[in-house]
Amino acid sequence: MDRMLYTAMSGARQTMEQQSVVSHNLANASTTGFRAQLHAMRAVPVEGEARLDTRVSTAASTPGADFSPGAITRTGRTLDVAIDGDGFFAVESDDGSEAYTRRGDLQVDGNGLLTSVGRPVIGEGGPIQVPLEAELFLGADGTISAIGMGQDPDALAEIGRLKLVEPQPGELTRGGDGLFRSIGENGEPAALAASDQVRVVSGALEGSNVNPVESMVAMIDVARRYELQTKMISTADENAQKANSLLSLNG
Numbered sequence: 001m002d003r004m005l006y007t008a009m010s011g012a013r014q015t016m017e018q019q020s021v022v023s024h025n026l027a028n029a030s031t032t033g034f035r036a037q038l039h040a041m042r043a044v045p046v047e048g049e050a051r052l053d054t055r056v057s058t059a060a061s062t063p064g065a066d067f068s069p070g071a072i073t074r075t076g077r078t079l080d081v082a083i084d085g086d087g088f089f090a091v092e093s094d095d096g097s098e099a100y101t102r103r104g105d106l107q108v109d110g111n112g113l114l115t116s117v118g119r120p121v122i123g124e125g126g127p128i129q130v131p132l133e134a135e136l137f138l139g140a141d142g143t144i145s146a147i148g149m150g151q152d153p154d155a156l157a158e159i160g161r162l163k164l165v166e167p168q169p170g171e172l173t174r175g176g177d178g179l180f181r182s183i184g185e186n187g188e189p190a191a192l193a194a195s196d197q198v199r200v201v202s203g204a205l206e207g208s209n210v211n212p213v214e215s216m217v218a219m220i221d222v223a224r225r226y227e228l229q230t231k232m233i234s235t236a237d238e239n240a241q242k243a244n245s246l247l248s249l250n251g
Contacts, residue, residue: 029208029215032206033205035065037066067169068209069206075205078135079107082201082204083102086166088180093179093189098122098189099175105205108136140200144160164200167192
């Protein structure tokens, strides 16, 4: 009887976590550069003193992110930048460490600091500072050039270059803030080397790689699975009560 409880209880718990992942993905279906979270489950035998494992629970398996590219949409805005192919932008996270994102709707704050969602964008020499009220141009290799207001085209000058990285598969880990990080051997975030192979497209943005239709279908499927598992728990409880009643009568 309790075998059913072990299976249904652990399955319901993991189903709730999967529902939160699906809901999070669906909520970010229109977020620029968002990478869908993945969630999988596997059966795990519960080891005890018995010679054979007689109980099975459910555990999360290989959680991670879907790194497939999203659709690129032209916007015409110079500071809208999309990565063409693999690669990530480097930004400074809230704790000061280097993190990575595909979100390319860049802004310039009141101090001339280039930011992404309020976080400083890192160049090859640190955070990028641009002249205020200057017209900016971005090259395919991430080079940023600027020309001051009222100046001749000959005054165009390079002011920095975006740090673009190309991590290996499985090298990045998503943090609670939605940014990706490379974790070193000491368990602390480690900075990746810049790559000359990554190319960007100026005047365009990469959309989320979440498929809203698939996410809606997954949400319905997960909800029905959770309902089935809770019904199994109720059935196991009813069976236990009936068994107790029979034992009381026989006693």
